Amino acid sequence: AQSVTQLGSHVSVSEGALVLLRCNYSSSVPPYLFWYVQYPNQGLQLLLKYTSAATLVKGINGFEAEFKKSETSFHLTKPSAHMSDAAEYFCAVSSGGSNYKLTFGKGTLLTVNP
């Protein structure tokens, strides 16, 4: 079985501040890990993914995430928040392979204050 836990359902930061969204995973096999973003009134879009290559993964819009096996974590960061980053962020895990299926976390709503 696989699962993800996102710590904090709501994170609020000031524009220009560091963004840190936390995700811990559980998987019985080496996981594939993802961050998706959902802007208001839209579907989800892939931000970045980890698939057993480099542990530090860079995504779109200046976001990156680091896979830490010892901590079973895949936290999402951005050095400087922008107003346009306000959205809901979902961490997800899959076991990869031919029977691919994603399991999503409950989401973290990011608010960026001017």
Added chain:
Amino acid sequence: DADVTQTPRNRITKTGKRIMLECSQTKGHDRMYWYRQDPGLGLRLIYYSFDVKDINKGEISDGYSVSRQAQAKFSLSLESAIPNQTALYFCATSDSGETNEKLFFGSGTQLSVL
């Protein structure tokens, strides 16, 4: 035009009614999925299909059925809608190649069951 199109965008119905949500895609992907999103619960998988002749239950399939009419079309039915099926429903697609873990989402259907 959107690559993954869901119709309708919004639907209000009454308890006991039969409802069909439709999804079509122009991405040429063989895999299609239906998720529901509830506030604070993230996305949960209802059904998924890896090709036209393959239908699989997700984690919350009770009360739902699906039909994969063609590679490009995947519809979700609620045979007898109930209020706790009020949610935002998303269709998604992926291919079976190297990028099979990347999901492409439609814009969602907001369903309200009164």
